[in-house]
Amino acid sequence: xxxxxxxxxxxxxxxxxxxxxxxxxxxxxxxxxxxxxxxxxxxxxxxxxxxxxxxxxxxxxxxxxxxxxxxxxxxxxxxxxxxxxxxxxxxxxxxxxxxxxxxxxxxxxxxxxxxxxxxxxxxxxxxxxxxxxxxxxxxxxxxxxxxxxxxxxxxxxxxxxxxxxxxxxxxxxxxxxxxxxxxxxxxxxxxxxxxxxxxxxxxxxxxxxxxxxxxxxxxxxxxxxxxxxxxxxxxxxxxxxxxxxxxxxxxxxxxxxxxxxxxxxxxxxxxxxxxxxxxxxxxxxxxxxxxxxxxxxxxxxxxxxxxxxxxxxxxxxxxxxxxxxxxxxxxxxxxxx
Amino acid sequence: xxxxxxxxxxxxxxxxxxxxxxxxxxxxxxxxxxxxxxxxxxxxxxxxxxxxxxxxxxxxxxxxxxxxxxxxxxxxxxxxxxxxxxxxxxxxxxxxxxxxxxxxxxxxxxxxxxxxxxxxxxxxxxxxxxxxxxxxxxxxxxxxxxxxxxxxxxxxxxxxxxxxxxxxxxxxxxxxxxxxxxxxxxxxxxxxxxxxxxxxxxxxxxxxxxxxxxxxxxxxxxxxxxxxxxxxxxxxxxxxxxxxxxxxxxxxxxxxxxxxxxxxxxxxxxxxxxxxxxxxxxxxxxxxxxxxxxxxxxxxxxxxxxxxxxxxxxxxxxxxxxxxxxxxxxxxxxxxx
Numbered sequence: 001x002x003x004x005x006x007x008x009x010x011x012x013x014x015x016x017x018x019x020x021x022x023x024x025x026x027x028x029x030x031x032x033x034x035x036x037x038x039x040x041x042x043x044x045x046x047x048x049x050x051x052x053x054x055x056x057x058x059x060x061x062x063x064x065x066x067x068x069x070x071x072x073x074x075x076x077x078x079x080x081x082x083x084x085x086x087x088x089x090x091x092x093x094x095x096x097x098x099x100x101x102x103x104x105x106x107x108x109x110x111x112x113x114x115x116x117x118x119x120x121x122x123x124x125x126x127x128x129x130x131x132x133x134x135x136x137x138x139x140x141x142x143x144x145x146x147x148x149x150x151x152x153x154x155x156x157x158x159x160x161x162x163x164x165x166x167x168x169x170x171x172x173x174x175x176x177x178x179x180x181x182x183x184x185x186x187x188x189x190x191x192x193x194x195x196x197x198x199x200x201x202x203x204x205x206x207x208x209x210x211x212x213x214x215x216x217x218x219x220x221x222x223x224x225x226x227x228x229x230x231x232x233x234x235x236x237x238x239x240x241x242x243x244x245x246x247x248x249x250x251x252x253x254x255x256x257x258x259x260x261x262x263x264x265x266x267x268x269x270x271x272x273x274x275x276x277x278x279x280x281x282x283x284x285x286x287x288x289x290x291x292x293x294x295x296x297x298x299x300x301x302x303x304x305x306x307x308x309x310x311x312x313x314x315x316x317x318x319x320x321x322x323x324x325x326x327x328x329x330x331x332x333x334x335x336x337x
Numbered sequence: 338x339x340x341x342x343x344x345x346x347x348x349x350x351x352x353x354x355x356x357x358x359x360x361x362x363x364x365x366x367x368x369x370x371x372x373x374x375x376x377x378x379x380x381x382x383x384x385x386x387x388x389x390x391x392x393x394x395x396x397x398x399x400x401x402x403x404x405x406x407x408x409x410x411x412x413x414x415x416x417x418x419x420x421x422x423x424x425x426x427x428x429x430x431x432x433x434x435x436x437x438x439x440x441x442x443x444x445x446x447x448x449x450x451x452x453x454x455x456x457x458x459x460x461x462x463x464x465x466x467x468x469x470x471x472x473x474x475x476x477x478x479x480x481x482x483x484x485x486x487x488x489x490x491x492x493x494x495x496x497x498x499x500x501x502x503x504x505x506x507x508x509x510x511x512x513x514x515x516x517x518x519x520x521x522x523x524x525x526x527x528x529x530x531x532x533x534x535x536x537x538x539x540x541x542x543x544x545x546x547x548x549x550x551x552x553x554x555x556x557x558x559x560x561x562x563x564x565x566x567x568x569x570x571x572x573x574x575x576x577x578x579x580x581x582x583x584x585x586x587x588x589x590x591x592x593x594x595x596x597x598x599x600x601x602x603x604x605x606x607x608x609x610x611x612x613x614x615x616x617x618x619x620x621x622x623x624x625x626x627x628x629x630x631x632x633x634x635x636x637x638x639x640x641x642x643x644x645x646x647x648x649x650x651x652x653x654x655x656x657x658x659x660x661x662x663x664x665x666x667x668x669x670x671x672x673x674x
Contacts, residue, residue: 022374023477023482026580027482027484027580028376028378028409028410028412028413028482028483028563028564028565029376029378029409029410029412029413029415029470029480030376030377030378031375031376031480031482032374032375032377033373033374033375033477034371034374034375036370037359037368037369037370037371038368038369038371038375039365039366039367039368040367040421040454040455040469041365041366041367041421041455042421042422042423042455042456042467042469043457044423044424044425044457044458044459044461044465044467045459046459046460046461046462048462049459049460049461050459072365072366073365073366075365075366076364076365076366076368078366084377084378084379084469085379086379086380086381086423086467086469087381088381088383088465118377118378118379119379120379120380120381120467121381122381122382122383122387123383123386124381124383124386124463125385125462126461126462128381128383128425128461128465128467130379130381130423130457130465130467132377132379132421132469133366134377134471140359140360140368140370143366143368145360145364145365145368146364146365147364227365228365243363243364
């Protein structure tokens, strides 16, 4: 498989470019006419570090790589524009495998209105994806950084927490544990799941969805700071607090924990709050906004759901308060990525 | 070495951001206010495929990775803007090594006015760099693609050819060959070179310079198509010819061959034209323009030098004509990247 031949086949399968793209893949560079401001982020994912080929299909790996990159754009409130994909291909991945991976990636690109505008392919000792995404906004001040939270702001989170960590526990668990959730493996890369709850948790882990619409809605509703939950609520809240120069007080009892997380945690002998606050990879958005804007923001976010989980206060650091009055120290959690 | 700690140290060493950059590295995404159009390109480089750690210093590897990426912007006639660096770090590269590599990269960024606006770091089985560069232009039509050459256009090349291939031959040659050019190795990664010619050839291979100013000058002077010479004159000319739907006729005797290439080729039993036309990695620019614009373009390119080497004709493909009337078929050439 030559690099040129693969790139030609890839280009044939790409969805048509978005309206800002004047020239897509195939020249020295892509040409884009941006709006007033761009938000650009790069993520690198490597087999054995961020994912394991034996646990996910190639399409899922491609999809998740783009999803995690787009999640950074969601956290800025940017509209997704273009993605540039650098692919390192090991000798045991043939052309068909590369195309499966890129099909998974292209499916999410189509779904989110992202143009795959360029790429590069190389041999590599392990499957490697480096994805650069560019998002757009009418003006730079419409993008939300981590740095604008003010004391008194309400702290909100989209969707539900802990699902990705529970999904990872299911994927790592022995067959008999998984089957207690009526989950069984068909083949190496295709899992037949009888339990909708278990399937949903595994999907949270393997096929995360970037909260692009919620991110734009929160930006438009006046979010003062925003970050996506990749490392886990505790860690990512710390980044936001440090960047904004505030403290964050989180009420553990208010965390929106995904269905099935409690059961999986119990089976694994873990505290469900550990999964929700320390697990990471949920790719939900954590944001601050003036308290009086919460209702409007919640309506704008719509179906994804928005939960007030605490507040920004003068000070520094993150405190997760337990119902009994104690403080949660989320245990470190081995992440798949 | 944690990812966060390394990124903090890297950020401390970055030169100040350029005027378009509103928010650099450290948030979910960088925020940039572009001009009218952007040119974006991504390159991935992996140890053992595109470079060899035993042949180049870490600073040279970082420098070359950015140079090859910026060369794509030069080939569009874009002004360099931002670079985003995804770094895969093997276990035998410590924090100090990472910083050396990034210092090499940052030095070229400073020299070219490129802002290192974002990045990601991961463990990896082999040293991996994926670099996305964004260039700017006032409007999309000011950028030069590969596709605009017309029959009758003069074909031009900047600078000199064959130097990078000759440098590679020197690096690969046994000590006694190198010493015939008065070149000797001091330590594994630092070469003391007594011969300015040999040193220049090795520098062409290990520290290529993107022709950013020449690219802008050619674009402003009315270049109809442009590409950078990464794969070699023969191959890259074919890409330009195919994209433009023209043939290219090249006069081999007019090729500007770098000083020392003939001597190195003779020692290696190679034809110097093979190195100049098939060697690649010179990162010079190949462009077409209306013949009456050649003088103006040559003056605008200035010190780098511009040579007319042939013409675009109706038809397809690339023909490199030898002085005796034969046709050169450039031999395939093993490239370092």
